[in-house]
Amino acid sequence: MKDVVDRIRESPKLPNPYHIGEICVLLPKDNPDLRGKAGYWGVVSHVGDYSCTVQTWDGDYTVKIEHLKLLELLDEDCQFMQQLCVRLRQLHQVASRDSSVDWLLQGLGKQAKPYLSSLQAKLLAAVEREYKLVWKQPKQN
Structure with missing residues (x-):
């Protein structure tokens, strides 16, 4: 032994x-x-x-x-996912968020894809506006 x-x-x-x-x-x-x-x-x-x-x-x-x-992703896909993670974390930190926001966070937090559908993007943007979270997309080189 x-x-x-x-x-x-x-x-x-x-x-x-x-x-x-x-x-x-x-x-x-x-x-x-x-x-x-x-x-x-x-x-x-x-x-x-x-x-x-x-x-x-x-x-x-x-x-x-x-x-x-x-997840074997291209660099730009990793960047998208990194930015999405920041956005979801910001929403999660809103103490007074509605419970329906948690549904959205859980759904997007399990969707391991480097894109959002048109509807998902609109829902996320609407919730961010509701809680006055401003998301500025980084400039592309």
Whole structure:
């Protein structure tokens, strides 16, 4: 048994495959902290040796890498998702928000696609106007 433990300790460490700014989906598996978060997507904000911190619409989660699934997106799609995450987080921080806003946040927070339908974009913009949240799209180069 001691031999096995020593070999594991001496084995080369596999690098964490994730990078800051990438978009991942949470995989709760056996992690009780992720209960109810299946399918949530988020932005990698910190990369550790064996874990990552992921920002989602409703908070930050530090999870082992086996609790993440990378969405292989183009850079511009990652940027869109990063901006969408900021917008959803701003809405989530509105203390007096109507409960129907939570439905929208949950729906968009589980839709791991780098775009919004026309109706989704209009709904999000209407809710942002309702709570006087101004979203200015970054200028394209």
